[in-house]
Structures are given as C-alpha cells and as structure tokens.
Amino acid sequence: MSKGLRAFGYTGLILGCFAFGFAWPDLQHGKLPNTRSVNALFGVKSGAAASPEQQFSHAYSKILTDYIQPVDSTNLKYAGMEGLMAALGDPHTMFLPPVAAEAFNDETRANFGGIGARLGADQLGAKIASVFDGGPAAQAGLKAGNIITAVDGKSVTGKEIDDIVSTIKGKEGTIVRLTVIQSDKPRPVVITIKRARIIAPTVDSKYLSKYQVGYVTVSSFSEPTADQFDKEVAKMETHPLKGLVIDLRDNPGGLLDSACDMLSRFVENKLVVKMKFRDGREESASTIPGFLHQFNYPIAILINEDSASAAEIFSGCMHDYGRAKLVGTHSYGKASVQNVFPLIDRSSAKITIARYYLPITPYFGRKVDQDGVFLTGGLEPDVKAELDPVTVIDPDNPKTDNQLWKAIQLLNPSGAATP
Amino acid sequence: MSDTKKSVFATFGVVMAIGAVYGGVKVREKADVGSLNKATSELSTSHMVASRSNDVNVPAGDYFYELSLKLKEQYVEPVTDDQKLASGAIRGMVASLGDPDSLYYDKDQFRAFLNARVGQYEGIGAELVLSFDHEKSGAKTAPAGSGGESSPDEALVSVRDIPELKVVSVVPGGPAAKAGIKVGDVVDTVDGHWVVQSGLIRQFRIASRKFLEKKLSRVELETQRAVLRKKFDKAIYPSKAKDKLFLGKSGIVNVTWIRGDTTFTTKIAKAPSRLPGFTISGDTVALPFIEGSADKLKAFIQGKNSITIDLRNNTLGDVQVMKQCLEVLAPKGNYGYFVTKRHDSPTALNVLTGNSHPPKVHLITDRSTRGMAEAFALALDHSGLTDKEKLELGGDRFARQIIQLPDGSGYTLVTSAYQVTAPKANRGQAVVAKKGAVK
Numbered sequence: 001m002s003k004g005l006r007a008f009g010y011t012g013l014i015l016g017c018f019a020f021g022f023a024w025p026d027l028q029h030g031k032l033p034n035t036r037s038v039n040a041l042f043g044v045k046s047g048a049a050a051s052p053e054q055q056f057s058h059a060y061s062k063i064l065t066d067y068i069q070p071v072d073s074t075n076l077k078y079a080g081m082e083g084l085m086a087a088l089g090d091p092h093t094m095f096l097p098p099v100a101a102e103a104f105n106d107e108t109r110a111n112f113g114g115i116g117a118r119l120g121a122d123q124l125g126a127k128i129a130s131v132f133d134g135g136p137a138a139q140a141g142l143k144a145g146n147i148i149t150a151v152d153g154k155s156v157t158g159k160e161i162d163d164i165v166s167t168i169k170g171k172e173g174t175i176v177r178l179t180v181i182q183s184d185k186p187r188p189v190v191i192t193i194k195r196a197r198i199i200a201p202t203v204d205s206k207y208l209s210k211y212q213v214g215y216v217t218v219s220s221f222s223e224p225t226a227d228q229f230d231k232e233v234a235k236m237e238t239h240p241l242k243g244l245v246i247d248l249r250d251n252p253g254g255l256l257d258s259a260c261d262m263l264s265r266f267v268e269n270k271l272v273v274k275m276k277f278r279d280g281r282e283e284s285a286s287t288i289p290g291f292l293h294q295f296n297y298p299i300a301i302l303i304n305e306d307s308a309s310a311a312e313i314f315s316g317c318m319h320d321y322g323r324a325k326l327v328g329t330h331s332y333g334k335a336s337v338q339n340v341f342p343l344i345d346r347s348s349a350k351i352t353i354a355r356y357y358l359p360i361t362p363y364f365g366r367k368v369d370q371d372g373v374f375l376t377g378g379l380e381p382d383v384k385a386e387l388d389p390v391t392v393i394d395p396d397n398p399k400t401d402n403q404l405w406k407a408i409q410l411l412n413p414s415g416a417a418t419p
Numbered sequence: 420m421s422d423t424k425k426s427v428f429a430t431f432g433v434v435m436a437i438g439a440v441y442g443g444v445k446v447r448e449k450a451d452v453g454s455l456n457k458a459t460s461e462l463s464t465s466h467m468v469a470s471r472s473n474d475v476n477v478p479a480g481d482y483f484y485e486l487s488l489k490l491k492e493q494y495v496e497p498v499t500d501d502q503k504l505a506s507g508a509i510r511g512m513v514a515s516l517g518d519p520d521s522l523y524y525d526k527d528q529f530r531a532f533l534n535a536r537v538g539q540y541e542g543i544g545a546e547l548v549l550s551f552d553h554e555k556s557g558a559k560t561a562p563a564g565s566g567g568e569s570s571p572d573e574a575l576v577s578v579r580d581i582p583e584l585k586v587v588s589v590v591p592g593g594p595a596a597k598a599g600i601k602v603g604d605v606v607d608t609v610d611g612h613w614v615v616q617s618g619l620i621r622q623f624r625i626a627s628r629k630f631l632e633k634k635l636s637r638v639e640l641e642t643q644r645a646v647l648r649k650k651f652d653k654a655i656y657p658s659k660a661k662d663k664l665f666l667g668k669s670g671i672v673n674v675t676w677i678r679g680d681t682t683f684t685t686k687i688a689k690a691p692s693r694l695p696g697f698t699i700s701g702d703t704v705a706l707p708f709i710e711g712s713a714d715k716l717k718a719f720i721q722g723k724n725s726i727t728i729d730l731r732n733n734t735l736g737d738v739q740v741m742k743q744c745l746e747v748l749a750p751k752g753n754y755g756y757f758v759t760k761r762h763d764s765p766t767a768l769n770v771l772t773g774n775s776h777p778p779k780v781h782l783i784t785d786r787s788t789r790g791m792a793e794a795f796a797l798a799l800d801h802s803g804l805t806d807k808e809k810l811e812l813g814g815d816r817f818a819r820q821i822i823q824l825p826d827g828s829g830y831t832l833v834t835s836a837y838q839v840t841a842p843k844a845n846r847g848q849a850v851v852a853k854k855g856a857v858k
Contacts, residue, residue, distance in 0.1 A: 060512065084483065087504050123620065
C-alpha cells in the first residue's frame with residue numbers, strides 16, 4: 001500500500017471518529033444530526049440570505065434594543081411564538097404562554113367550581129344566557145339577560161368571554177364578587193356568590209303545542225347528554241308531533257363519544273367520523289347498535305357559527321345520513337384534534353395533529369386570516385337563516401326567533417301558516 | 420517499521436481517534452448552543468419539550484427553532500415553509516408593540532410602501548395612516564387588563580382601542596385628489612364595508628349607560644344598537660381597508676369619508692400616480708428627502724440669498740437625506756435631539772461642517788409635512804434660519820428604521836422622536852408620551 005493512501009485512510013478514520021462524536025447526541029436517539037447543527041458546523045447560512053431563525057433572532061434583538069421604549073423580552077418572545085403559530089392559518093394551532101397554559105390544564109382536569117350559569121359575549125362584559133336551576137347563581141338572584149361587568153372589582157368589559165369565564169370559575173367553596181347590570185335596577189349591583197361544583201344540564205325541551213313541534217335544546221355534549229336527550233324526547237312524544245327541532249346553536253361541542261351515543265339513536269353501525277393523522281394513520285368512530293329509536297317525524301337541527309366540534313359532527317352525520325335538515329348559519333368549522341405539548345418554561349404549544357372527516361360532507365375545517373378573521377369552513381345549512389339582530393327573542397313566541405321559526409315552517413308548513 | 424515504532428504509532432492513532440470523537444462532541448455542543456450562556460447549554464435541542472423544570476429563560480432563537488421543529492413533527496399538514504414561520508413570528512412581535520407607526524408589511528404592502536417613499540403611489544394616490552388621534556378627544560379609556568378597582572361607570576365606556584384610517588397626504592393630480600380627498604379625511608366605509616372604529620362602539624356604551632340611568636329611551640338605544648349591528652355585519656379592520664385603498668393599479672373603490680361632522684361618498688378609480696419629486700420653480704423648491712435631493716439642493720441655493728422650501732406631501736422622508744439637506748442649509752451646530760423613552764442618552768442632530776452663509780429660508784408646510792420633514796422644519800425654524808412664520812405640521816416626529824426580509828415582506832420600527840431642545844428627563848418623556856398612550 002502506498003504511503004499516501006495509508007495517510008488518506010488514517011485521515012478518513014480520524015474524520016469518521018470526529019463525525020461520530022458530532023452525531024453522538026442524535027445517535028443516542030437513533031437519529032442522524034439535523035441540518036441545523038451540521039450547517040452551524042460548517043458556518044453555512046442557508047444560502048445568501050439569513051436563515052429564518054436568524055431573521056427572527058435579529059428582529060427580536062432589534063426590537064429589544066432599538067424600539068423607542070423598553071419592551072419586555074419575555075412578552076416579545078411569546079408574541080413572536082404566537083405569530084409563528086398563527087402563520088399556519090389554523091385557529092386551533094396556537095402558542096399558549098404560561099398563564100394561558102395553566103388555565104387550559106385546569107379546564108381539562110375539570111376540578112373547578114362555578115356559579116351555575118351559562119355566559120355569552122356582550123359589549124359590556126358577559127351576558128348571562130341561562131341560569132341553572134338550584135345553582136349558586138340562581139340562589140343569588142341572577143337571571144338570564146343580566147350583564148356581568150366586573151369580577152372581584154376588576155372590570156371585564158372588552159375582555160374575551162373565555163377569559164371572563166375563567167376568572168369567574170375557581171375553587172369550590174371560594175367567594176366571587178360580581179358587578180352586575182340588572183334591567184330592573186338603576187345602577188350596577190355587586191353580588192357575592194359562593195362557587196360550587198356544577199353539573200350542568202345539557203338538554204332542555206319545550207313542546208310548541210301551537211305548531212305541534214317538539215323543541216329540544218342541547219347545549220353541549222357531555223357524558224349524560226344522550227340519556228338526558230332520551231328523556232326529553234320521551235316527554236315530547238307524549239304529545240302529537242309533526243316534527244322535532246334540535247337546537248345546537250352556541251353548542252361548543254364536548255365529547256366525541258357523547259355525539260356517537262346520540263347518533264346511535266338515529267343510525268346503527270354507521271361511520272361517524274374518520275380521523276386522519278399526518279402520517280396517513282386513520283382512526284374512526286361509529287355508532288353503536290342497540291339504541292336505535294323510531295323517529296316517525298321529520299327533524300330539523302339549528303346551527304350557528306358557535307356550533308362547534310361534537311355539535312358539528314352530530315349535525316353533519318344527521319345531514320349526511322339524511323336524518324335531518326340543517327337550519328341557520330354556517331357552523332364554526334372545528335374539524336380537528338389538538339394535542340398540547342408542554343414547553344420548558346411552563347408555556348405550551350397546542351397543535352392540530354389530526355382532522356375529522358364526516359361520512360359524506362367534505363372537510364369543513366375553519367380557515368382564518370392572520371387577524372383571525374373567518375375565511376372558510378363550517379357546515380353549510382340546508383336552509384339559510386340569519387338571526388335578526390334587532391328583535392329581542394321572546395322564549396314564549398317562536399316567531400321572534402326567526403331561525404327557529406324557519407325550522408318550524410320546514411317541519412310543519414300548514415301549522416306554521418295558520419294564524 | 421520496528422515493533423516499538425509500530426506500537427507508538429498505533430497508540431498515537433487511538434489517542435487521535437478518541438480525541439476526534441471528543442472534539443466532535445464538543446463542536447456539536449457549540450454548534451447547537453452557539454454563544455448562549457452556560458445556564459442554557461443543557462437545553463440545546465429537543466430537550467425543551469415535555470420538561471417541567473423551574474422557570475428557565477429560554478433564548479428566543481432556541482424557542483423559534485424548537486417550535487418550528489415541533490410543528491414540523493406534529494402538525495397535521497407538512498410544514499415546509501420556514502420563511503413563512505419566521506415572517507409570522509416577526510409579524511407577531513411587531514404587532515405586540517401596539518404601535519400604529521411600527522408595522523409589519525406583507526410582500527405587497529411592503530413594495531407599495533417602499534415605492535411611496537420615493538413618491539410612486541398606486542391605489543388611490545394618498546398616504547393613509549392608522550391613527551389614534553381620535554382617542555385623545557374621546558372618553559377616558561382604561562387599557563385592557565389594567566387591573567385594579569375600577570368603577571362600573573368607567574368599565575362601561577372603556578373600549579379596546581382600534582385606530583382610525585386617516586389621510587395624511589394626497590398626491591396632487593392623483594385619483595384621490597381628483598375625487599376631492601383632503602388631508603385629515605377619515606375612511607368610514609370601503610366598498611360597503613364599515614371600517615371598524617372604537618369611537619362608535621364607545622358612543623353606544625355611553626348610550627347604554629344613559630339608558631341604565633333612565634336618561635335615554637329603550638327605543639333610542641335599540642336604534643343605536645341596530646345601527647351598530649348592521650355596521651358590524653359588514654365590517655373590515657382598518658389595516659385591511661388600507662390595503663384596499665393603497666394597493667393595486669386598477670379597479671374602482673367606493674369610499675365613504677368623514678370630514679369633520681359630514682360624510683361623503685366617492686367612487687375612485689385606482690391608478691398609478693406620483694409626487695413631483697425634487698422640483699424647482701423660481702426661488703421655490705419642492706424638497707423630498709429621497710436619494711440625490713441634497714446634491715440638487717446644494718446646486719439650487721448657489722447665489723441665492725433667500726429661498727422657499729415646499730415640504731408639503733413629505734411624509735416618509737429618509738432620515739439620512741434629511742441630515743444631508745440640513746448640512747447644505749445650516750451652519751455648524753446642534754439642531755435638536757432624537758430621544759427615546761429608554762434610559763439612554765439622546766442622539767444629537769448635529770450639523771458637522773454646514774453652510775456658514777446660509778440663505779434665508781421660507782417654509783411651506785401643512786399637515787402633510789410629517790416625520791423627518793417635520794423634524795427638518797422644526798430644526799430650521801428653531802435655529803432662526805427661517806422667517807419664523809407659524810408652521811402647520813402633521814404632528815409626527817418619529818424616526819423609523821425600515822427592515823426588509825428575504826421574502827419581500829418587511830417592517831418599520833419607531834426608534835426615537837425628534838425634539839428641538841435638549842431633553843431634560845421629564846421633558847423628553849413628554850414628547851414621547853404618545854407612544855405610551857398607544858400601548
């Protein structure tokens with residue numbers, strides 16, 4: 001062997017050892033080194049321009065050092081991460097800074113107390129949509145339509161409804177002070193309420209005798225929902241029925257299993273959703289046999305932009321299997337599954353890892369622009385009806401709720417036509 | 420080769436090999452962590468996720484890298500465009516400043532912005548800014564999340580600030596000028612879409628409060644509510660409305676404007692238009708702060724005892740060119756300061772050599788004299804080089820950096836504010852106070 005060749009061999013061996021050492025952190029995990037590390041070794045800067053990571057770091061330090069006033073570096077970093085995740089245009093893939101991350105955990109652990117009321121967004125704060133019978137809010141005299149403007153003395157005007165709800169929720173047995181506008185009082189009053197464990201009723205019903213239509217409201221899909229639904233349907237079926245309205249407006253969803261249980265009343269052994277992951281893996285959920293119920297009347301489902309997730313899966317399947325007509329406005333478009341990845345500084349990343357596909361309806365996931373403004377998505381109703389924004393809904397007069405009224409007209413045209 | 424020699428050589432080889440492995444590991448650590456401090460070296464890559472140790476300040480660059488990696492590994496669709504992620508992150512950071520003068524521009528917006536800086540406009544041929552000016556005259560606002568006890572009354576009228584979209588300069592002879600648009604006009608609707616304004620929301624809040632105090636009838640309140648709802652049904656954010664007016668070289672936009680207490684509607688055909696640039700007519704010169712202006716100004720003042728400088732429609736002037744023009748016109752000395760709200764010393768605006776025989780200057784300004792043009796006018800005026808007529812100015816004295824990103828997008832960052840007199844601690848803050856109000 002020539003000396004030159006031997007020297008070449010040795011050099012190669014030494015370089016190989018070096019490469020092994022360099023790659024060791026990854027080889028331990030059974031991977032090859034990532035290009036970022038290799039590029040850093042050779043001083044490569046990803047072509048002529050700065051790498052995206054360098055651009056980010058550059059902008060970050062520029063804002064910190066050059067902006068006209070001091071900027072909090074942690075908040076700036078988090079704002080950057082929120083922007084990074086928002087660039088995907090998926091409203092459910094988001095960065096959760098430490099505070100928000102903890103709130104999310106509490107929600108999923110569900111060991112919190114509440115006041116026993118359902119809240120909706122309002123210009124002035126949070127409007128009470130309904131009060132649960134016998135709950136703390138009901139006992140304190142709160143009523144639907146009251147507006148909460150401050151919690152524990154701190155104004156909540158202009159805050160997101162989710163944020164307001166999370167400040168009202170708290171440990172069971174603790175006290176919360178609410179500043180409330182009640183229409184019968186000249187000035188806002190402060191009401192003190194003890195938080196308690198709340199089991200929210202999810203199904204409610206009302207027989208609209210004038211039109212012979214059953215009206216069942218499902219406010220979310222939790223474990224007892226399907227059973228509660230059976231009971232309310234049974235109540236309705238003691239009356240003559242020309243049709244049934246299932247109101248899923250403002251229903252944010254809940255458990256997929258619960259939606260499957262509900263659907264099992266209508267169809268047997270049918271696909272509910274297919275979940276598709278990025279690696280091509282698929283999982284599916286189906287209705288279960290033995291719960292089929294004979295609905296001898298047409299069904300209409302009310303949806304709006306706040307009908308989401310399990311509510312959309314339920315309505316979408318009912319539509320796809322020809323069991324119901326959808327009435328209202330397009331739904332939210334929550335057709336995906338998220339996973340929360342905790343990060344080292346107690347913040348976390350919520351990332352969409354899979355998508356739901358309905359039996360027939362094509363993918364209906366919501367798309368937004370970078371300001372969060374709705375672009376496309378959601379289920380399209382069979383009968384479009386925008387809620388008249390001006391009319392105040394009188395629960396005793398279905399005509400004041402023009403979406404409900406459209407559904408009644410659909411189910412019992414002759415009944416609706418009689419004066 | 421002797422046996423001794425052989426074994427020495429072999430030992431040397433083994434030592435070299437071990438050294439190389441060790442060296443490789445060390446170089447790798449350096450490659451991953453870069454020049455970060457020691458406390459962070461343990462978290463290099465992929466260890467950042469799924470750990471719950473105590474508060475650790477993760478460097479921003481690592482954070483960016485980790486999150487992009489996480490998205491690539493987990494997101495339901497393949498994520499391949501790193502540039503999009505970086506631009507999104509930068510957009511998020513700039514937006515978090517809540518400052519209508521520090522803005523992220525996407526590719527199209529940034530192109531139009533850079534063109535406008537050299538006087539070439541598209542769209543309706545007008546400079547539009549997001550402005551919080553209306554907030555000053557409005558009811559007192561409590562910043563969101565300010566905390567502390569607040570009376571219900573205050574809570575009732577506080578609204579999250581949304582800037583209005585205001586005209587700050589109109590290209591002479593351009594589409595907007597032909598439609599009669601003037602500086603100070605505020606955009607109310609674009610193609611039937613209401614440009615969201617906090618003023619109207621606040622008005623409704625006040626009406627609601629009056630209703631609660633029984634000073635307003637339910638009918639009146641419901642009427643106001645109906646008006647507001649109807650507007651919100653077809654609404655766009657001011658930044659989107661700006662795009663519709665500022666971008667594009669063809670097409671027609673229907674715009675409703677607010678001027679004082681009146682509103683009026685125009686139909687404007689978008690078309691390219693341009694500012695005249697450096698223009699001489701007699702002893703008067705229109706002086707934009709764009710490349711080449713200083714040399715032309717130098718030639719223009721030769722042999723003149725007095726000149727008139729027209730600084731109208733000068734909104735996006737370059738700070739360096741402004742300084743060069745000052746060198747041409749003013750004797751050596753100090754001409755004010757660029758101050759910040761940081762604890763740093765102000766940057767003096769000094770003329771180094773200057774013109775020892777400056778001509779007398781008459782300035783023509785109006786509300787479209789902004790930014791560096793405004794600073795220039797104030798600097799000349801304060802040092803007694805002008806005929807001391809009262810100046811009308813746009814009220815924007817901020818110096819901005821302009822940063823372009825590789826994907827053609829970019830952002831502006833306000834770095835300081837100009838003021839004529841030496842900053843004493845409190846005075847400096849008074850001038851920059853506006854930024855605080857915006858936040």
